[in-house]
Every structure is written in structure tokens, then in C-alpha cells.
Amino acid sequence: MISRRTLLVTGGAGAGLALAWAVWPRHYAVDLAPERNETAIGAWLKIARNGRITIAVPQAEHGQGVYTTLPQIVADELGADWRTIGVEAAVPGPTYANPLAAAALFGGGLAHVPDAIRREHWVRSGLVLTGGSTSVRMFEAPLREAGAAARVLLTKAAAKRWGVDWGECDTADGFVVNGNRRLRFGELAAEAAGFDLPEELPLRFGDEGRLSGQSLPRLDAPAKVDGSVNFTADVRLPDMVFATIAQGPAGVTRSRLVRVDKPAADRVRGVTGVVENPHWVAVVANTSWAAIQGLAALRPRFETRGGLADSAAIDAGLEAAFERPGLAFARHGEAADELAGDVARASYAIGPGVHASLETPCATAWWHSDRLELWAPTQAPGLARAAAARAIGVSEQAVTIHPMMIGGSFGRALDHEAVEQAAILAATLRRPVQLLWTRREATLHDRFGAPARARMAARLASDGRILDWQARIATPATGAALTDRLLGHDALARSAMFLPQRADGYAMAGAVPPYAFPAASILHHPADIPLTVGHLRGGADRANAFFTECFIDELAHRAGTEPMSYRIGMLGHDPQLARCLSTAAALGEWDGGAAGTGQGLACHAMAGSRIALVAEAQQDGSGGVKVDRIVAAVDCGRAINPDVVRQQVEGGILLGLALATGRAPHFTAGLADTRTLGDLRLPRLADTPEITVELIPSRGDPGGVSDLGVVAVAPAIANALAAAAGNRHRTLPFGAS
Structure with a gap:
């Protein structure tokens, strides 16, 4: 005891x-x-x-x-x-x-x-x-x-x-x-x-x-305001050099370095060396800018045999997943495999999500006295330490890691490629080295939020009530990919890899609707695609909430029922979420979401918390999306610090807005057409809507809020656009519709 x-x-x-x-x-x-x-x-x-x-x-x-x-x-x-x-x-x-x-x-x-x-x-x-x-x-x-x-x-x-x-x-x-x-x-x-x-x-x-x-x-x-906080790129050590790196095209197969123009790089002022690895090459210099210029002069060439990221191949892989039997994730009632009668159907899609954090992957490493010392932005310091030790062939006890403040992350700092590379550079050079990926490298070799497709169906009663709900979702098994990549050396994880495949809990998070149906069936169709996926803020709830809330909205309009009342009628078992809906509707001056109003509504429950949003949106003159106002009502249990909760929900809403209205990368032969923040068309201050976040008082246990704001934004905007012009957007981001 x-x-x-x-x-x-x-x-x-x-x-x-x-x-x-x-x-x-x-x-x-x-x-x-x-x-x-x-x-x-x-x-x-x-x-x-x-x-x-x-x-x-x-x-x-x-x-x-x-x-x-x-x-x-x-x-x-x-x-x-x-x-x-x-x-x-x-x-x-x-x-x-x-x-x-x-x-x-x-x-x-x-x-x-x-x-x-x-x-x-x-x-x-x-x-x-x-x-x-x-x-x-x-x-x-x-x-x-x-x-x-x-x-x-x-x-x-x-x-x-x-x-x-x-x-x-x-x-x-x-x-x-x-x-x-x-x-x-x-x-x-x-x-x-x-x-x-x-x-x-x-x-x-x-x-x-x-x-x-x-x-x-x-x-x-x-x-953070006065600039005195130290991030990884602020670390300065005696005799330290700076490095940047190039890797091959994006995909699931590692590229092999085949050629560099080392004399050209050596001619760049400030460059002190070039370190070649079978899968990457780094230029070392006395300043970061000199390292970047040297890398441009180096003109590295890589060879990749298969597995290159390609948008057409990604789409084909997602569609092919539906041809294989789905894995049951959730099932209740007398759910039918094939629906008959009055059946509504719709298909939805979501593209790869980019982290686009301000701080690109980086690490500072110092090999001295037969020990490695690391400074890194990491969400998993023990795993980063172990990876660095394996990279240079030393014991974990010979590695000390200093977890640093992170300049954003949205989940990207769970992976630690930069830590491994910095460790190799420090051990090779025998002096302190700071490695910083360029924006191009960070975007090209992101661990993307997984793309997904959904085929939704519902059998309806004569009054529009849902009798049988069916969701078939094709998406990579992201949880398995994370486990393999980050816990691949863990004995428990290795043993689990030999067991039969099941529906991936990470990939299907949020796929079970919060509503009460007599019968429901949710299937996961694992997709094999040439793209490395990882954790992005909001997780798979971001996609699955989009599928559910857009389809629910379509069913409400088909039944001729006001969308909020339609939802609340199925939430008798969840009064907290019903209260969030009614609160958001009241604060957002919800008028029913009728045609021409430009108002949309969505809700979701995750991590012990609940959120409902009312969005006002319209198509702008250039074919883009203009979001004018977002009102959110949140029940997250006891709020330890209400201002921090509001900040997190508002920040999540802005990230969800960026992922919904910006650009997803398009890949051709392993190269992406989004290589800068500008290419992603992220919303700027002028594009930011008026945002109101209302916290509903509660004495319940605290729920999670960091991901909460991300998930319900896209469906609320999609529903608003459908109300504004009758044009239903079923693909994210909206520019891809």
C-alpha cells in the first residue's frame, strides 16, 4: 500500500x-x-x-x-x-x-x-x-x-x-x-x-x-515579452559552430545521398566543413546564415527507390483502403452492415496537416569528457535522450538532455530527428554545434497530420430521426506509426507489433459521435500511403469531428429541422454538451442557420471537455473564405486558471482556422509546393475573426483544453458556408473543395 x-x-x-x-x-x-x-x-x-x-x-x-x-x-x-x-x-x-x-x-x-x-x-x-x-x-x-x-x-x-x-x-x-x-x-x-x-x-x-x-x-x-527567455537557438557555448541540413525528397523510404559539390560550399565565406551521412548532409559554419548559403552552394543530390510522397498516390491509397474490410472501432445496437430504406449518404475528405510552428526542428549538442550534452525543444525528453545515445553508440547514462522552452510545436517536437543529427555532428566535430533546420526542410520533412476520407451513411425515420449511423473512415494508422517510430526500441511495443491488427485508437479518436442513436457502426479502413504521419494538435478528432458535424448538419437540413434543436434532441445523456450548444447559440445570436444567414454551428467532446461554436462565414470575392465571427462555449470542468484556458481555446480556434482556410501541401515526386509559411496561406491579423470564448462554470474534474479549440472550427465554418450560399464544402482545407 x-x-x-x-x-x-x-x-x-x-x-x-x-x-x-x-x-x-x-x-x-x-x-x-x-x-x-x-x-x-x-x-x-x-x-x-x-x-x-x-x-x-x-x-x-x-x-x-x-x-x-x-x-x-x-x-x-x-x-x-x-x-x-x-x-x-x-x-x-x-x-x-x-x-x-x-x-x-x-x-x-x-x-x-x-x-x-x-x-x-x-x-x-x-x-x-x-x-x-x-x-x-x-x-x-x-x-x-x-x-x-x-x-x-x-x-x-x-x-x-x-x-x-x-x-x-x-x-x-x-x-x-x-x-x-x-x-x-x-x-x-x-x-x-x-x-x-x-x-x-x-x-x-x-x-x-x-x-x-x-x-x-x-x-x-x-x-517572453522582454526576450530574456532562452530557446534552443539562443544557446551559446565556447567554440560553437552552426549547422543546417538537407535530406532527400519526402516519403516513407529514406533517401540515399549520392552527390554534393563540396568545393563550392567550401568557397562560401564562413563555412568550416561539410559532414556527409548516408541519408543527409550538413554544412557547418561560423554563423547560421553562412551555413544556409553553404548548403545552397553544396547542391546535394539524393536517390530514392520508391515510396516518394505524391498527392495522387496518397489519394489512391486512401480510396483503395475502402476496398478492404474495415476494422470495427465501435458498434452498438442492431447496426446493419448495409443500410436500406431512407438512407442519406455523404463523402468527406481532409488533406495532410502541416505543423508550421515558428521554431523549426533544432538542437544544440556538445560532446565533451566522453559525454554528450543536449539542449533541445522536446515533448519527450527521455525518448530524445535515448535516440541521441543510439545515434552515436553510447549509453543513455552518457547523455544529458536539457529540455528547453519550445517556440510552438503543435506536436512536432515529439519527434527528434534533429536531436539525433546534432548528436552525430557533435561527436564527429568534437566541438559544440547548433543545428537548425530551414523552413523548407521543416515543411518538406514534417510529420504531417494524417489525411483521411470518410463515407458517412444514416438510415432515417420518416420524421428525420437517425435510426442507424454508419461511418467508414480511411486514414493511416497514426497511433501505430507513432508507436513504431518513437517506441520502436521498447520491449512492450515490439511485442505488440506481432499481434493482429485492430482499429487504430489514435486514428479513430473522436469518431464516435456524442449523440444517442439506436444503432451505430464505426469502421477504420487503415490506409497505406507514401507519407510520414505524426501527431498534430487536435489529433484525429480534427478530421472526425469535421465528418460527424458536417453530416449531422446535412441530416438536420434534410429533415427540415433547425440544426441546434436537432442536435440537442440527441443529447439527453450529455447535458453539459447541450448546455454548451445553447450557450454558444445565445451568445452568437443564432437565428437557426437558415439559407442566407451565413451562420453555422458545431460541437464536440474530447479529453473530458466539451465545446460548441457558432461561426459566421462567407465566400470572399476571390473564391476564398472570410470568417467574420466565432463564438465558443466551453465546459472544461474546474478551470485552474481561466485566462490560460481562454488563451488555449482561442489559440486552438486560430490554428483550426489556419488548417481549414489555408493550403495543404501538394506533393509531386516527393517535393511539396508549400515550402514557406507564405505558401501555406496562413491567416493574418486582418483575416482574424472576432472571437468570443465563454467558460461555463463547473465543479467537475478539469478536462483538457489545448486541443479542444482546434476540432470544431472547420465544421462550424463549413456549415456556415452552406447556410450562406447553399454550397456544401466537404473537403478540407476549403480551397481544395
């Missing part, structure tokens, strides 16, 4: 996990590396003599606000003064593992493995991950307990000084208080660490004086 004393040592990493596999000791050592005049209190925080509190955060900060929300949970339970709170990245280890994110990303690739075993394996292997809108959902409980444990220890230390029972003491604003007596946390920390915890921790309750629920200022904002 896990005692409260064990909790202090392990940081609550085992709390809530299935114990079926708990036959090994689970006392994980944690070193917060306290500096002089600092005292570590458990696995999550340390307190300095001057009252400064530093909280370890295992999640990568790439704009989503975890460097604020996670410390806010601890500070609230501890009774700290927010002005004294600081943050540092946690050292990867079992205590900080995130099996919830692992399940979201890799669960589809390990569908045969029992959930309890998967979770236990991911904890024991210290799989630290950021993704899947899991940070608060995963770590709220252990962080609350860590804050409560520190509060109890501090009150015990103060109570001993005062000669009172510790239960008569409390904490507030960084002090332990008992009547008129007050002692600062910093004065008590060293003594507090020597006390024992009770069997049951007293967690705070009630709303008075709580930090949780307040829109406290973000801890990462000041340094």
Missing part, C-alpha cells in the same frame, strides 16, 4: 494506477538538486531560505501555459504567495511519467495490451510526455497532494516552535499562521523536511482565499 510517507518520496506517481503489476518496489529516487539555502520537500518543490519556492514541472512549455497552471495547483494547496513561485524543468523519471499522454498517443498502437499493464510499464520506464491535452488531468492530483504534504510539514515545524497542535495552524500568503503568530515558509523549510506525514493528507476545500480558479499572471510571460 502506498503510504503518505511514500507519497513524499515518489510524488504520488503511483496514485490511481492499477496495482496488478506492482510486484517490484516502487520507491523512485528523485533529486531536485537543491542549491545552497534550499530545501527539497518531496519530489515536486523546494523552498529557499528567502521564501522562494521552485516547483518542478515535467511537461514541456510550448505556449500552452503549463509553467503557470501546474505550479498554481501546488501554490494553491500549499497556501503560497504567487509572487514567490518559480519553475524548473523536472529531470525525466518514473515520478514524472505521463501514462495518460502515452495512452492518447500510443494506445492505438498497443491496443492488444491491457490498459493496466501499459500504464504500469510507462510509469516504470519513466515515459515523460507532453501531448493529448493531459497535463492538468494527469498531474492535478499528485500536485495537490505534494502541496498539501508540504503544508502539513511546515505547520508541524511551526507548531513545534509555538508549542501547539499542528492541526491548529494554517498557511496563507507564504506564512504559517496561528492566531496572530506568523512564520515564513523559508524560516521553517529545513526543519519541516524532518517531520513525518499523517496517513491521510488534509486537502483544502471551499473557495475562500484559493489561488485555484484565479486568472493569475503567467510565470513565463515576462521573460
Whole structure:
């Protein structure tokens, strides 16, 4: 049994996990590396003599606000003064593992493995991950307990000084208080660490004086505003050189380097060398610009045998998937394989999604004293460290990784090709090297959000009610691809690869509608396409919500029913989503979505949260799409920091808007026609609609929000365009319709 004393040592990493596999000791050592005049209190925080509190955060900060929300949970339970709170990245280890994110990303690739075993394996292997809108959902409980444990220890230390029972003491604003007596946390920390915890921790309750629920200022904002924060490209080391890289055409087959013009590159001022690899070539120089110019002069040539990315081949692969039997993902009621009677049908498509983050893949590496030191923007630091070690043939213990702030990511920083390449360059050159991919390279060799096709069908009653719902979705098995690429050296993942194929849980996320139907069948048709796919913010919910919400809207109009009422009539089991719909409709001045109104509505549930949107949109004079207004209503349970939630939902809406109204890459023989941010036609400030985000008060457990804003935007806009001009867009992005 896990005692409260064990909790202090392990940081609550085992709390809530299935114990079926708990036959090994689970006392994980944690070193917060306290500096002089600092005292570590458990696995999550340390307190300095001057009252400064530093909280370890295992999640990568790439704009989503975890460097604020996670410390806010601890500070609230501890009774700290927010002005004294600081943050540092946690050292990867079992205590900080995130099996919830692992399940979201890799669960589809390990569908045969029992959930309890998967979770236990991911904890024991210290799989630290950021993704899947899991940070608060995963770590709220252990962080609350860590804050409560520190509060109890501090009150015990103060109570001993005062000669009172510790239960008569409390904490507030960084002090332990008992009547008129007050002692600062910093004065008590060293003594507090020597006390024992009770069997049951007293967690705070009630709303008075709580930090949780307040829109406290973000801890990462000041340094980002004044430019003092360090990203990977800001790292500077003695004798460091800069490098950029070229790889072959895009596809699923690795290209082979066959020719370079090294003398031409050497003639570029500032170039110090060229490093050739079987699959890539790098130019090294004393500045990044010189490296880029040298690479242009190098004119590398590659050979690729088959597997080149090609849009026609991608489309053919998706269509061919429908010719093979689908894998059952969900089925209930007396669902028919072939629908008969009054049947409505529609087909939808979504193209590859590009990450287009501001920070391209990069890493800084330094080989010294028979060790490799890495600075990298990574959402999976343990996996990045292991990949770097394999790349240069050393043990993981010989590699130290420093997870850096990330300049966006949207999921791209889960992969670590740049880390491997930087490690090879540092080991080859025997000096510090900073590798930065160009925008062209980042776009060409993205790990794209998977393209998909859907064939939707519904058998209808005479009054338009849905009697039988059928969704057949052709898309790559992204969960299996992520598992193979990122966990390919994991024993559990390797063993699962030999088991029979099942519907991919990642690829089918969000495919089960939130509505109640008498019967439904959802099938996954795994598609084999010449394109490397990966995790993109919003996941597969982005495609599957588009398919569902557009088809529901078409069915509502076919039935002659107002679209919001049509949806709410099927949501008796989900009053929260129904409330989101009614709230968005009221705030968005919904007038029924009739012809000519230019209003569209959509909703979705994911990661324990719910969202509904009303969009106002129209075709502009050039054939593009103009979105004038978006109103969103969100139920995400208890909001730790409401402003951060609004920021995440609004940011997700803007990303969803970019993916819906911009351009998807078109491939010909492994080359994409989108090589710059401008080519993607991302929305600019002048294109940004008025956005309103309303948070519905809730006392439920916190849900995820980072992906939530992305998913419902495209169907709401598509439904608005259909209302504006009667032209139904069934393909994303809309420019491809």
C-alpha cells in the first residue's frame, strides 16, 4: 500500500494506477538538486531560505501555459504567495511519467495490451510526455497532494516552535499562521523536511482565499515579452559552430545521398566543413546564415527507390483502403452492415496537416569528457535522450538532455530527428554545434497530420430521426506509426507489433459521435500511403469531428429541422454538451442557420471537455473564405486558471482556422509546393475573426483544453458556408473543395 510517507518520496506517481503489476518496489529516487539555502520537500518543490519556492514541472512549455497552471495547483494547496513561485524543468523519471499522454498517443498502437499493464510499464520506464491535452488531468492530483504534504510539514515545524497542535495552524500568503503568530515558509523549510506525514493528507476545500480558479499572471510571460527567455537557438557555448541540413525528397523510404559539390560550399565565406551521412548532409559554419548559403552552394543530390510522397498516390491509397474490410472501432445496437430504406449518404475528405510552428526542428549538442550534452525543444525528453545515445553508440547514462522552452510545436517536437543529427555532428566535430533546420526542410520533412476520407451513411425515420449511423473512415494508422517510430526500441511495443491488427485508437479518436442513436457502426479502413504521419494538435478528432458535424448538419437540413434543436434532441445523456450548444447559440445570436444567414454551428467532446461554436462565414470575392465571427462555449470542468484556458481555446480556434482556410501541401515526386509559411496561406491579423470564448462554470474534474479549440472550427465554418450560399464544402482545407 502506498503510504503518505511514500507519497513524499515518489510524488504520488503511483496514485490511481492499477496495482496488478506492482510486484517490484516502487520507491523512485528523485533529486531536485537543491542549491545552497534550499530545501527539497518531496519530489515536486523546494523552498529557499528567502521564501522562494521552485516547483518542478515535467511537461514541456510550448505556449500552452503549463509553467503557470501546474505550479498554481501546488501554490494553491500549499497556501503560497504567487509572487514567490518559480519553475524548473523536472529531470525525466518514473515520478514524472505521463501514462495518460502515452495512452492518447500510443494506445492505438498497443491496443492488444491491457490498459493496466501499459500504464504500469510507462510509469516504470519513466515515459515523460507532453501531448493529448493531459497535463492538468494527469498531474492535478499528485500536485495537490505534494502541496498539501508540504503544508502539513511546515505547520508541524511551526507548531513545534509555538508549542501547539499542528492541526491548529494554517498557511496563507507564504506564512504559517496561528492566531496572530506568523512564520515564513523559508524560516521553517529545513526543519519541516524532518517531520513525518499523517496517513491521510488534509486537502483544502471551499473557495475562500484559493489561488485555484484565479486568472493569475503567467510565470513565463515576462521573460517572453522582454526576450530574456532562452530557446534552443539562443544557446551559446565556447567554440560553437552552426549547422543546417538537407535530406532527400519526402516519403516513407529514406533517401540515399549520392552527390554534393563540396568545393563550392567550401568557397562560401564562413563555412568550416561539410559532414556527409548516408541519408543527409550538413554544412557547418561560423554563423547560421553562412551555413544556409553553404548548403545552397553544396547542391546535394539524393536517390530514392520508391515510396516518394505524391498527392495522387496518397489519394489512391486512401480510396483503395475502402476496398478492404474495415476494422470495427465501435458498434452498438442492431447496426446493419448495409443500410436500406431512407438512407442519406455523404463523402468527406481532409488533406495532410502541416505543423508550421515558428521554431523549426533544432538542437544544440556538445560532446565533451566522453559525454554528450543536449539542449533541445522536446515533448519527450527521455525518448530524445535515448535516440541521441543510439545515434552515436553510447549509453543513455552518457547523455544529458536539457529540455528547453519550445517556440510552438503543435506536436512536432515529439519527434527528434534533429536531436539525433546534432548528436552525430557533435561527436564527429568534437566541438559544440547548433543545428537548425530551414523552413523548407521543416515543411518538406514534417510529420504531417494524417489525411483521411470518410463515407458517412444514416438510415432515417420518416420524421428525420437517425435510426442507424454508419461511418467508414480511411486514414493511416497514426497511433501505430507513432508507436513504431518513437517506441520502436521498447520491449512492450515490439511485442505488440506481432499481434493482429485492430482499429487504430489514435486514428479513430473522436469518431464516435456524442449523440444517442439506436444503432451505430464505426469502421477504420487503415490506409497505406507514401507519407510520414505524426501527431498534430487536435489529433484525429480534427478530421472526425469535421465528418460527424458536417453530416449531422446535412441530416438536420434534410429533415427540415433547425440544426441546434436537432442536435440537442440527441443529447439527453450529455447535458453539459447541450448546455454548451445553447450557450454558444445565445451568445452568437443564432437565428437557426437558415439559407442566407451565413451562420453555422458545431460541437464536440474530447479529453473530458466539451465545446460548441457558432461561426459566421462567407465566400470572399476571390473564391476564398472570410470568417467574420466565432463564438465558443466551453465546459472544461474546474478551470485552474481561466485566462490560460481562454488563451488555449482561442489559440486552438486560430490554428483550426489556419488548417481549414489555408493550403495543404501538394506533393509531386516527393517535393511539396508549400515550402514557406507564405505558401501555406496562413491567416493574418486582418483575416482574424472576432472571437468570443465563454467558460461555463463547473465543479467537475478539469478536462483538457489545448486541443479542444482546434476540432470544431472547420465544421462550424463549413456549415456556415452552406447556410450562406447553399454550397456544401466537404473537403478540407476549403480551397481544395
